[in-house]
Amino acid sequence: MAELFVYGIIYGGIISLGAIGLTLSYGIVRLANFAHGDLMATGAYVALFMVTAVLSWIGIPDYTLGPFSFGWRMVIAFPVAMAAVAFVAILFDQILYRKLRMKDSGPVIMAMSSLGAAFILRMILLILWGADSLFYRPGFMRQAIDFPLQITIMPDEILILAVVFVLIFLLHLFLEKTKMGKAMRATSDNQQLALISGINTEHIIMWTWGIAGALAGAGGILYGIDVQLNPYMGWDLLLPLFAATILGTIGNIYGALVGGLIIGVVQQMSTAFITPTYKPAVAFIIMIIILLFRPKGIFGGKN
Amino acid sequence: MGGLLAYLVSLVIMAGIFAVFCLGLNIQWGYTGLFNIGIAGFFCIGAYTSALITLPMPTGVYAQYVQQVFGLHLPFIFGLLGAAVACGIVAFLIGIPTLKLQEDYLAIATLGIAETIRLIFNNEQFLANGPQGLMGLPQPLQNLVSPMNYNYIYLVIVVITMAVVYFLIERAIRSPWGRVLRGIRDDTLSAAMSGKNIFHFKMQSLVFGCMVMGVAGALYAHYTKSISPDVFTPLYGTFIMWVMLMAGGSGNNKGAILGAFVIWGIWIGTSFIGNLLPPLLQSRAPYFRFLLIGILLEVILIYRPRGLLGEEKRISRMSD
Amino acid sequence: MIILKAGNITAGYGEIDILHGVHIEVESGKIVAIIGPNGAGKSTFLKTAFGILKPREGTIMLKDEDITELQPDKVARKGMSYVPQVQNVFPTLTIQENLEMGAFIRDDDYSKRLEEIYELFPVLKGRKKHKAGHLSGGQRQMVAMGRALMVDPTVLLLDEPSAGMAPIIVADIFEKITEINETGVSMIIVEQNARDALKMAHHGYVLAMGKNVLDGAGDALLANEEVGRLYLGG
Numbered sequence: 001m002a003e004l005f006v007y008g009i010i011y012g013g014i015i016s017l018g019a020i021g022l023t024l025s026y027g028i029v030r031l032a033n034f035a036h037g038d039l040m041a042t043g044a045y046v047a048l049f050m051v052t053a054v055l056s057w058i059g060i061p062d063y064t065l066g067p068f069s070f071g072w073r074m075v076i077a078f079p080v081a082m083a084a085v086a087f088v089a090i091l092f093d094q095i096l097y098r099k100l101r102m103k104d105s106g107p108v109i110m111a112m113s114s115l116g117a118a119f120i121l122r123m124i125l126l127i128l129w130g131a132d133s134l135f136y137r138p139g140f141m142r143q144a145i146d147f148p149l150q151i152t153i154m155p156d157e158i159l160i161l162a163v164v165f166v167l168i169f170l171l172h173l174f175l176e177k178t179k180m181g182k183a184m185r186a187t188s189d190n191q192q193l194a195l196i197s198g199i200n201t202e203h204i205i206m207w208t209w210g211i212a213g214a215l216a217g218a219g220g221i222l223y224g225i226d227v228q229l230n231p232y233m234g235w236d237l238l239l240p241l242f243a244a245t246i247l248g249t250i251g252n253i254y255g256a257l258v259g260g261l262i263i264g265v266v267q268q269m270s271t272a273f274i275t276p277t278y279k280p281a282v283a284f285i286i287m288i289i290i291l292l293f294r295p296k297g298i299f300g301g302k303n
Numbered sequence: 304m305g306g307l308l309a310y311l312v313s314l315v316i317m318a319g320i321f322a323v324f325c326l327g328l329n330i331q332w333g334y335t336g337l338f339n340i341g342i343a344g345f346f347c348i349g350a351y352t353s354a355l356i357t358l359p360m361p362t363g364v365y366a367q368y369v370q371q372v373f374g375l376h377l378p379f380i381f382g383l384l385g386a387a388v389a390c391g392i393v394a395f396l397i398g399i400p401t402l403k404l405q406e407d408y409l410a411i412a413t414l415g416i417a418e419t420i421r422l423i424f425n426n427e428q429f430l431a432n433g434p435q436g437l438m439g440l441p442q443p444l445q446n447l448v449s450p451m452n453y454n455y456i457y458l459v460i461v462v463i464t465m466a467v468v469y470f471l472i473e474r475a476i477r478s479p480w481g482r483v484l485r486g487i488r489d490d491t492l493s494a495a496m497s498g499k500n501i502f503h504f505k506m507q508s509l510v511f512g513c514m515v516m517g518v519a520g521a522l523y524a525h526y527t528k529s530i531s532p533d534v535f536t537p538l539y540g541t542f543i544m545w546v547m548l549m550a551g552g553s554g555n556n557k558g559a560i561l562g563a564f565v566i567w568g569i570w571i572g573t574s575f576i577g578n579l580l581p582p583l584l585q586s587r588a589p590y591f592r593f594l595l596i597g598i599l600l601e602v603i604l605i606y607r608p609r610g611l612l613g614e615e616k617r618i619s620r621m622s623d
Numbered sequence: 624m625i626i627l628k629a630g631n632i633t634a635g636y637g638e639i640d641i642l643h644g645v646h647i648e649v650e651s652g653k654i655v656a657i658i659g660p661n662g663a664g665k666s667t668f669l670k671t672a673f674g675i676l677k678p679r680e681g682t683i684m685l686k687d688e689d690i691t692e693l694q695p696d697k698v699a700r701k702g703m704s705y706v707p708q709v710q711n712v713f714p715t716l717t718i719q720e721n722l723e724m725g726a727f728i729r730d731d732d733y734s735k736r737l738e739e740i741y742e743l744f745p746v747l748k749g750r751k752k753h754k755a756g757h758l759s760g761g762q763r764q765m766v767a768m769g770r771a772l773m774v775d776p777t778v779l780l781l782d783e784p785s786a787g788m789a790p791i792i793v794a795d796i797f798e799k800i801t802e803i804n805e806t807g808v809s810m811i812i813v814e815q816n817a818r819d820a821l822k823m824a825h826h827g828y829v830l831a832m833g834k835n836v837l838d839g840a841g842d843a844l845l846a847n848e849e850v851g852r853l854y855l856g857g
Contacts, residue, residue, distance in 0.1 A: 032407040099605050107407045108338045109604060112545065115340065116600040119542055123594035127587050179727070182716065186724045189713040196673065196707065197770065198699035198728035239418060242411045277426055284415035291408060292400050 002149040004268045010157045010226070012244075012264020013164035017219030018237060019244035019256035020171065021212030027188040027251030028208045031097060032111045035118035036216055037234030037241055038125075043085040043217025044224035044233070045125055050077035051136055067155035069140050070225060081221055082214040089213025090206055092117050098202075118234065125231040134229040160222045167218055168257060171211070175253065180207060188251050239280045240267065243287035249297030258298065262286075312454045314571060319461040320522045322563035325548045326468050326556060327515025333553035333613075334476060335508040336488035338406050341397075341413030342544060344420040345390045345513045347535035349520025351424065352389040353382030354437045354530060371437070372430050379443030383464075383521050390517030394510045402505045417541070425532040436531025440524055461522055465560070468515055472556055475511075484508055485554075542593075543570070546600045552613030561611060570596065625684075626651040626809050627672070627703075627778050632681035634671040640679065641667040642833045647811070649778065649826075654800070654810045656824035656841065658817035658854055664833040665813040666708060669780045672811070673705040674698045685778065700728050704771035708782040711767035714756025718747050721755050721766050725773030733773065740769045743799065761792035765799070772803065779803065781812045785819070797823055817854050821845045829854060 022036045055073040056062065064071045096113055144152040175181035187194040187204045195201050223233065230236075244263045248255025263283050270282045290297065324346065331337040360374035375381070401412040425434050444456050475481055483504050524530045543566065551562020573595055577588035603610065627649040635641040641664040649655045657665045670676045672683055674695045683691045685701055693701070713721050722740060726733045741748045744765040750758070755766050764784060771779060784800065785793040793816065801823055804810055814820035821827050824841040829850060837850065844850050 032411060034410075096601060096605070103605075105604075105608070107405075108336070108410070109608060111338065111407045111410055112549075113601055113604045115542070115545070116597050116604070119597040120594060120601070123590045123597060126590040127584075127594065130587060179723075182720055182723060183727060186713045186716060186720075189715050190710055192675070192695075193707065193710065193713060194724070195695045196675070196699065196705050197724050198696045198774070199724070200696050239415050246408075246411075275426060278422055281415075281419045281422055284419055287415065288400055288412060291404055291412065295404070295408075 001269065001272060003151045004272060005265055006151050006153060007157075008265030008268030009261060010153075010161050010264070011268060012261035013161050014219050014222050014226070014260075015237070015240050015244050015264050016257045016260025017164060017167065017215045017222070018241045019248065019260045020168070020253050021215040021219075022241055022245045023248065023250055023252060023256040024184075024188075024208050025212045026245065028184065028191070029093075029097065029101075029205055030107060030110075031114060032107070032242075033212075034111060034114040034238065035092070035121060035234075036212070037236070037238035038118045038121040039085055039089055039213055039216040039234070040220030040223065040237060041125060041229075041231065041234035042088055042121055043081045043220035044229050045129060045220075045231075046084045046217070047074065047077040047081040047221045047224065048129075048134065048136060048229060050080055064137070064140075067143060067145075068159060069137050069142055069154075069156050074136065074221075074225075078218070078221060082217045085217030085220075086210040086213040088121075089209040089216070093205065093209045098205075118238075122231055122234060129229075129231065131231060136225060136229070156225055160226055163218070163222060167215060171215070171253065174211075180204075184208060236280065239287070240264075240283040243283040243290075246287055246295075247290050247297055249299040252297070252299050255297055255299045309454065312458050314567070316454065316458050316461050316526055318564045318567040319458070319465050320519050320526065321544060321547055321567055322560040323461075323465050323468055323522060324516055324519035324544055325551070325559035325563045326465075326472055327512045327519065328544055328548050329512075329553060329556060329559040330472060330484075330508055330515065331512035332548065333555065333559070334481065334484045334488060335505060336406070337402075337505060337509060337512075338410040339413045339509070339512075340410045340541060341415075341417035341420075342516055343535045343541040344413075344417035345394070345516040346520040346523070347417075347420055347424060347532070348390050348393055349386035349517030350524035350530045350535070351431050351437075351520075352517065353379075353386040353521030354440050354524050355431060356385040357382040357441050357525070358437065358439070369432050369435075369437070370429050371432065379441070379525065382525070383518055386517040386521035387514040390513040390520075391510045394513035395506065398506045398509045402502055402509065417535075421532050421535055424535075434532060436529060436533075438529040440528045440530070442525050442528065457526060461526075464518065464522060468518065469556055469560065472515075476556070480504075480507075488554075542600075543596060546596055546603070548610075549600060549603050549608070550610050552610030555610075555612045558610055558612035565611070566596070566599075569599070624651045625649065626686060627811070628684040629668070629672055630682055630684075632668065632671055632678050632683070634667060634676050634678040634681070636667075636676070640833065642671065642678075644681070644834065645830065646835055647828055649809050649811055651777075651809055652804070652807055653825040654804050654812060654823055654841075656817075656820035656827040657811060657813045657830060658815075658820055658827060659830040659836070660854070661815075662832075663830040665830055666782050667833075668830070669705065669782050669811065669813055673703065673780060675705075699774070702774070702777040703780065704774060704776035704778070705780040706767045706771045706782060706784065708786055712755040712758075712763050712770070715754055717752050717754055718758075718766055719751040721770050722773055725770035728774060736773060736775065740772055743772075743802065744769055760788055761795065764788065764792075764796060768799070768803075772808075776808060779808050779810045781810060783813055783815055785814065785816050793819065818845070 018036060018040050022033060025031055025033050051073045055076060060073050060076065062071055062073060096117060097110060100110055100113060142154045142156060144154050146152055175185055183199050184204055184207060187199060187201055191201055240263050244259035245256055247262060248259030263286065266286060267279045267282050270279065328342060331339050355371055355373055356375045356377050357379060358374045359376035360371060361369040397416055401409055404412060424431060431437055442453065442457065443460060445453055448456060487501055487504055547562040547566040548559055550566050552558025570592065573592040576591050577585050580588055625648050629647045632642050632645040633640055645668060657668065659665055671678050674693050678691065682689055685703060688701065690698055690701060713724060722737060746762060747765055755763060758766065784796050797819055812820055821841045821844050827838060827841050827844045828835060829837040
């Protein structure tokens, strides 16, 4: 059980990265982004492309670093893929959501178009890579480290947790200390007042998508390292993502972190009692319970 | 000529089945403004219920390979009705917690439900044979003609069902009940203030819409004679219906039917893409075709959200 | 010199017009009060002046520039600031951060201005790190005004600054408004509290049913019997 808990934290950390992006975009753009899971998948696949193709073309060597399952290629591919997904997220906003915003479309039309965007992204992945599951390093035997309480953890997973917390910490610094970060928080609080104060909210929205996309991409890659890559992974992550976001209160970054960890832990620990395939249903049930009894999430409501 | 005619007949049958489905979806989305992404779940329940009602329990050797929770071996019409009733009940149960939520939360919740339904059918072998699904579904009136010509009969059945559903819905929509629904869609705030019990109307809309979807699911099951959980993924099983409705015109029953035929026609029309691709990629042809459908939806949403026949939506910004 | 001139303004929400051909002018350095019954269109006027609503007809001139078509964030850069009646602070941001957002469009070092604002509203000084959402009504109003003042605006629009406040706070706020005006900021104040507004104002406009009814010097309107009967009762 303890091991399930620990693994739940790790998986939950990955969910958090996605949930933070989702809560940011929901809070600022007022869009329930059904394509967010697929943004994570896109990050994973861009990294795959870099690691297996691009970086080998330019001759970066492929040996693994230390106890981890990846090497220098992944270290380079990671930020590049994050930037790529940031770009994709901004692109979708500019050619799709922005146009609908300008026409004053309601939240349902926006959500529907994000459903379409999810579909489009997934089809592109399927076209380029097919439907089989892939791995960054097929056939790699990952060593586990033994901990007390019969817990075994892979070095990869420790690093994943570290990366998650570093990224979240960087985001925290950005939001708390920089002018743009504060402007984003302000826009999330009260978009009209931000506009009145002279903040160019369209500009803020672009930044929001960029950050949400980058974090989603990171989460996708980490998931790919830990588990596998599959074109449907985005869709499978969507329910836990929404559950985490709603649990942690829409618009609340730290809530998304906490929500992600909770969902991760509960999902993993539920496998001790019910078949693992029902894990998404577990996230879903948590979400329904929250929506029924405390719809504004753990951290109260937005004002 | 016979071959072409048979091909056209099968096209029209599928389009007709989708048309029935879209009519149900139209009640929820077009007339009431409910964004139900979980429609695949009802397609699934309708199909499976009808299957289980019309199939006999497996016996003998067969029983070693196929598990069913029940098998009533009743005629087709009971299958259809059973599908409608089952979907209505499930819709009611689902509506209780979710209809109070705001629109985009409703979407997320319905998505979760559809996924859960699919997971259940996939996992619980005892229900309906798990991932292998059920085969050999009986077809109504199949003894009347030779198997080669059977589709003509089924075509008539589908068209009749479509016509009946269409007329029923048209009658309902023109009634005071229908007007309240449209009031809710256009301006929930004023509708609430006028004293109508919004929740009840939404629930009725949800239940009736899902019952119609269940009927479509049953029609599908008996046409293809076999079903499995894979058919009803929210991916494929849901998305194309939304495109159909948005293309034809939400809020308009003729639009729902037209959209089904047009989009299905486009879908069939793109099947040549497979031939354009190099052999290595041919297995990926469906993804290209789905990609086109996805892009088509976005184009519709941006440039013509009311679809071909839909009404101009007058949105009252004051209520926002 | 007329610093703000709104002429023939017809504007509203959706298909419904609230304002019909309204004229309002502000002389540089003066306070203009807009009073009138509920629904007269007073708040709607401010929103239109600031670009939140687009008028169907009419023009808005700031100094000599036509700002009718400008979006609010652009209007803010022209030297006009606006304090809405409700939701006028960023609740999860601290007082300090709210003020910093007020200075968003400034490229220069605004620390001196920040000091001035804290001097103007001393009660905020000891609470710089408090979240604005946790403040009392009066304190929030001060944050709202402080935020708008961070850019050294030439014109300040205030929408019902005393709404929902206890009388002591109201007096406090009106005192601050006069103080601000004495530093040279021209102002338009929309107020339900017509009496107090007219006392401070150099000039006043009475709006009813979206139209100009009357205007004149502040004390003249105060003394006017009809105004007193119709609008100063409350």
